[in-house]
Amino acid sequence: MTTAVSGRLSEVAASTDRIDAARADFPALSQEINGHPLVYLDSAASSQQPASVIDRVAEYQRHDHANVHRGVHTLSHRATEAYETARDSITTFINAASRSEIVFTSGTTGAINLVAQSFCRPRLREGDKILITHLEHHSNIVPWQLVCEQTGAELVVCPINAAGEVDVDSLLGLMDGHVKMMAIAHVSNALGTILPLEKAIAAAHQRNIPVLVDGAQAAPHMQVDVQQLGCDFFAFSGHKMFAPTGIGVLYGRESLLDAMPPWQGGGDMILEVRFDGTTYNELPYKFEAGTPNISGAVGLGAAAEYLLALGMDRVQHHERELLEYMTGRLQQIDSIRLIGTAASKASVQSFMLGTIHPHDLGTILDHQGVAIRTGHHCAMPVMDFFGIVGTARASLALYNNREDIDRLADALLAAREVFA
Amino acid sequence: MSVAANNDIDELRDLYRELILDHAKAPRHFGRLDDATHTAEGINPLCGDKLRMYFTIDENSRISDARFEGSGCAISVASASLLTETVIGLDTDRALQFFAAMVDRLSGRPETKRGIEPAVGDDDLGKLLALEGVKEYPSRVKCATLAWHALNSALRQSQQPVSTE
Numbered sequence: 001m002t003t004a005v006s007g008r009l010s011e012v013a014a015s016t017d018r019i020d021a022a023r024a025d026f027p028a029l030s031q032e033i034n035g036h037p038l039v040y041l042d043s044a045a046s047s048q049q050p051a052s053v054i055d056r057v058a059e060y061q062r063h064d065h066a067n068v069h070r071g072v073h074t075l076s077h078r079a080t081e082a083y084e085t086a087r088d089s090i091t092t093f094i095n096a097a098s099r100s101e102i103v104f105t106s107g108t109t110g111a112i113n114l115v116a117q118s119f120c121r122p123r124l125r126e127g128d129k130i131l132i133t134h135l136e137h138h139s140n141i142v143p144w145q146l147v148c149e150q151t152g153a154e155l156v157v158c159p160i161n162a163a164g165e166v167d168v169d170s171l172l173g174l175m176d177g178h179v180k181m182m183a184i185a186h187v188s189n190a191l192g193t194i195l196p197l198e199k200a201i202a203a204a205h206q207r208n209i210p211v212l213v214d215g216a217q218a219a220p221h222m223q224v225d226v227q228q229l230g231c232d233f234f235a236f237s238g239h240k241m242f243a244p245t246g247i248g249v250l251y252g253r254e255s256l257l258d259a260m261p262p263w264q265g266g267g268d269m270i271l272e273v274r275f276d277g278t279t280y281n282e283l284p285y286k287f288e289a290g291t292p293n294i295s296g297a298v299g300l301g302a303a304a305e306y307l308l309a310l311g312m313d314r315v316q317h318h319e320r321e322l323l324e325y326m327t328g329r330l331q332q333i334d335s336i337r338l339i340g341t342a343a344s345k346a347s348v349q350s351f352m353l354g355t356i357h358p359h360d361l362g363t364i365l366d367h368q369g370v371a372i373r374t375g376h377h378c379a380m381p382v383m384d385f386f387g388i389v390g391t392a393r394a395s396l397a398l399y400n401n402r403e404d405i406d407r408l409a410d411a412l413l414a415a416r417e418v419f420a
Numbered sequence: 421m422s423v424a425a426n427n428d429i430d431e432l433r434d435l436y437r438e439l440i441l442d443h444a445k446a447p448r449h450f451g452r453l454d455d456a457t458h459t460a461e462g463i464n465p466l467c468g469d470k471l472r473m474y475f476t477i478d479e480n481s482r483i484s485d486a487r488f489e490g491s492g493c494a495i496s497v498a499s500a501s502l503l504t505e506t507v508i509g510l511d512t513d514r515a516l517q518f519f520a521a522m523v524d525r526l527s528g529r530p531e532t533k534r535g536i537e538p539a540v541g542d543d544d545l546g547k548l549l550a551l552e553g554v555k556e557y558p559s560r561v562k563c564a565t566l567a568w569h570a571l572n573s574a575l576r577q578s579q580q581p582v583s584t585e
Binding site for chain 1: 436441445467470491495
């Protein structure tokens with residue numbers, strides 16, 4: 001950890017001694033919606049930001065903004081410092097071996113597309129396979145479908161069971177000699193299922209299959225250690241982990257990133273440009289063409305520092321207790337059907353209430369100040385599997401508490417009354 | 421249940437009125453119309469509403485039958501159901517005036533821009549006014565107007581599915 005990072009951590013730690021107090025760090029949560037205190041249960045779609053993130057971004061915009069890696073003037077130096085310090089914070093946050101392995105992208109989607117196009121496309125031949133699971137978010141399906149169309153490779157999908165779990169043996173059974181890539185979620189956004197990554201990655205590596213992990217739903221909820229996981233690529237988004245939108249990260253094993261051609265060309269990713277040939281910049285800049293989202297990265301760095309100071313083990317413990325409480329409360333409601341009942345889950349619960357359409361449920365809950373997500377959650381194959389068009393989904397984050405869940409349960413009872 | 425919750429329920433019943441819930445639970449003219457002369461699909465990708473509207477139009481440009489199938493939220497299904505009850509027996513020009521009036525009424529965007537003069541008053545709209553509660557819920561206006569856009573599309577014989585996104 002750099003001194004800059006550890007210095008900031010102790011600053012943040014003072015204000016976040018206890019996780020129960022963390023809610024007060026998020027200004028958006030202390031407002032009323034439709035005459036009721038807001039209960040925000042849609043963090044899996046996008047999380048709220050703590051004041052430390054909002055302030056850091058504002059401070060950067062007010063005092064330090066210029067373009068990065070360019071000017072010799074003071075502001076350009078400050079902007080570069082802020083941007084690169086954020087990279088250090090992310091390196092610490094996911095325990096990457098080197099800061100060269102942290103590529104800033106527009107988000108998880110951008111990161112996965114980068115790997116599909118730069119890593120996979122040149123390697124894939126007709127008859128090769130890419131292995132995913134039935135649980136994936138559209139952003140971990142469509143980039144692979146595109147590269148399959150471009151190369152003649154085939155997309156192979158590992159099935160799930162009625163609880164919404166991926167059976168590790170089924171996954172292993174699909175890892176034949178033709179599989180050239182496995183792309184798998186860490187946590188299902190629609191159902192909350194935590195996938196058996198360690199076994200899956202170990203088995204894939206035994207067969208020389210590189211592994212990309214879609215970590216968008218893991219980063220805000222649990223300790224992520226990419227070296228311990230052993231994955232080759234790990235993609236995640238800022239706005240799901242208490243940072244602004246439009247910024248995300250691709251972690252890639254240095255040896256792999258090194259061997260990959262650039263994906264997009266432009267400024268910042270070059271050392272020297274001549275009309276008879278261009279020399280590319282070193283890692284990670286080779287993959288950061290154009291002026292990056294500097295303020296977004298600054299915000300993401302601040303969010304990582306916030307989480308490090310809070311302690312991801314404490315976050316995970318808090319959410320595990322809350323999930324248990326939420327599952328219990330929801331199960332007490334007549335005619336509720338829980339969708340996604342995996343043994344190992346992050347703090348997400350999809351459900352249906354009687355015959356009430358999820359969209360109607362969303363409106364009725366919003367009227368009572370309770371924000372949930374309704375619809376297919378960008379995981380239409382998961383909805384097809386359960387034979388439904390969508391679900392209502394309550395997703396928790398570190399700032400939620402039992403009172404939020406009580407309010408959810410009360411609001412659901414009111415919904416039943418409206419539709420009685 | 422607390423007083424606040426009771427107030428909420430009263431307010432919500434302005435959106436989910438008895439008539440709406442009745443049509444949502446037991447939609448009229450639900451199902452396929454095999455001898456339809458005009459048909460169109462309405463899709464609301466936000467929530468997955470997907471309705472196909474069928475119309476039979478006779479030689480006098482009169483809608484002699486209307487049906488719909490598909491799935492959607494209470495508002496979109498009730499709106500489609502009420503639509504079928506309304507347009508059977510109307511000639512197509514009059515049905516398009518109802519389309520214009522409903523979109524106008526529910527979204528607050530005058531249809532006159534589309535070259536259609538509403539010319540449909542409250543008396544004509546009658547029970548369709550039960551859908552007016554959506555005005556307070558901007559994200560639900562699309563649900564209420566979905567079937568009407570499909571009607572417009574079908575009568576104008578556009579083959580593209582209409583989307584309210």
